[in-house]
Amino acid sequence: MRNTVLFAFIGLGIGVVTGCFFINDTTSEFSVRLYHRLQAAGDQDNIIFSPLSVAVALGMVELGARGASLEEIRQAVGFSHLLPGVEFSLLQNLTAALSDDDTHYIIRFANSLFLQEGVTFNPEFLHLMRKYFRADVETVDFSESAAVAEQINSWVENHTESKIRELLSAEDFSSVTRLTLVNAVYFRGSWKNQFRPENTRTFSFSRDDGSEVQTLMMYQQGDFYYGEFSDGSQEAGGVYQVLEMPYEGEDMSMLIVLPRQEVPLASLEPIIKAPLLEEWANNVKRQKVEVYLPRFKVEQKIDLRSTLQELGIKNIFTNDADLSAMTDGKDLYIGKAVQKAYLEVTEEGAEGAVGSGMIALTRTLVLYPQVMADHPFFFVIRNRRTGSILFMGRVMTPEVIEPNDHDFDSM
Structure with a gap:
């Protein structure tokens, strides 16, 4: 019986509601392909995942891969045009650019290897893991599955301010598990232009299935980067x-x-491609905009094994896997791939602070462009200098406010 490896990606973002250019981040196309796979799997579901987290975790696996296992990862993620090994420096630089101590936000990347006691791993592999990913290394006994799950989950909680809990369970491990790779990403940022809590009101949010829910809608008028685009046809609704x-x-x-x-979001989603992300970023212009944005909290746990296989990363999940750069033998394969991501968007310090009254929903006679996010939308959180995508997703249903909730204001 071959030994299994489990690796997990954890993405966490808290946006405290709170012209651009791209240095060539070769993982953008991979990010969009991942999104389309997740979109196809859930018709009316919110989506949240961290493409950079997936790329980093796959980079950790790639360090230990050879042969077809190595080439499939390079091809799928977008590294095949690079000289072998250059992608590790690229990932190192992308994560370093995000976690600079001089930044005004908080991003923490935490990578860890949990190794089976008594198994000898290649010292060069461990050295490169520390060099490129600053990975911690701990030994565990995977046959004690409940204790291992508790240990790893505690590690994840500690690195995500307790926002990501119960990532793994005892059922994820067995006596043949030899290695678990865990990558945690924590993000917290405040808007440059913050929303005033007293302007938040209860609004109706129209879902794409025709139903409506009540949600808390934030409002401000401020200077933002804004643009209007068309795909040149009616595919995206103009x-x-x-x-x-x-x-x-x-x-x-x-x-x-x-x-x-x-126009339902599903009409726009097919046109989303990596070059379009760059076009949006390069062509939005700074101007005064009226913004209506719902508070939202999205959390999702994704079993990425089938998704990655659909994207061409198959070998590492089979008995044909070659992870021999990790150990001297060829008895390892990836048993499971999971990501759990969390994103919360609110006003700065707005917890429980909801004003009374109404904001008119007028779409006429406005002096400035008006962005009324009272229906489903797509979003990306990215680094504006490198173009790296920390989070990508969509909001199909924001936080729902029931009539008997403390925060509910009757319209």
Whole structure:
């Protein structure tokens, strides 16, 4: 019986509600392909995942891979045009650019190897893991599955301020598990232009299935990067809006892509491609905009094994896996791949602070462009200097406010 490896990706973001260019981040196309796979799997579900977290975790696996296992990862993630090994420095630089101590936000990357006691791993592999990914190394006994799950989950909680809990369970391990790779990403940022809590009101949010829910809608008028785009046909419903809202320091931002009110997000999603992300970022212009944005909290646990296999990363999950750069033998394969991501978008210090009254929903006679996110939208949180995508997802249903909730204001 071959030994199994488990690796997990954890992405966490807290956006405290809170012209650009791309240095060639070769993982953008991979990010978009991942999104489309997740979109196809859930018709009306929110989506949140961290493409950079997936790329980093796959980089950790790639360090130990050879042959077809290595080439499949390089091809799928977008590294095949690079000289072998260059991708590790690229990932190292992308994560270093995000976690600079001089930044105005908090991003923490935490990588760890949990190794089976008594198994000898290649010293060069462990050295490179520390060099490129600053990975901690701990030994465990995977046959004690409950204790191992508790240990790893505690490690994840400690590196995500307790936002990501119960990532793994005892059932994820067995006596043949030999290695678990865990990558945690924690992000917290405040908007450069913050929303005033007293302007938050209860609004109706129209879902794409025709139903409506009540949610807390934030409002402000401020200077943002904004543009209106069209795909040149009616495939995306004609013109759609793109709003870029920088976080404090302006290195990080959230791009929000909003179709017209009557156009379902599913009509716009097929046109999303990596070059289009670059086009949006390069062509939004700074101007005064009225912004209506719901508070939202999205959390998702994704079993990425089948998704990665669909993207061409198959070998590492089979008995044909070659992870021999990790150990001298060829008896390892990836048993499971999972990511759990969390993103919360609120006003700065707005917890429980909801004003009374109403904001008019008028779409006429406005002096400035108006972004009314009262229907599903796509979003990206990225580094504006490198183009690396920390989070990508969509909001199909924001936080729902029930009539008997403390925060509910009758319209």
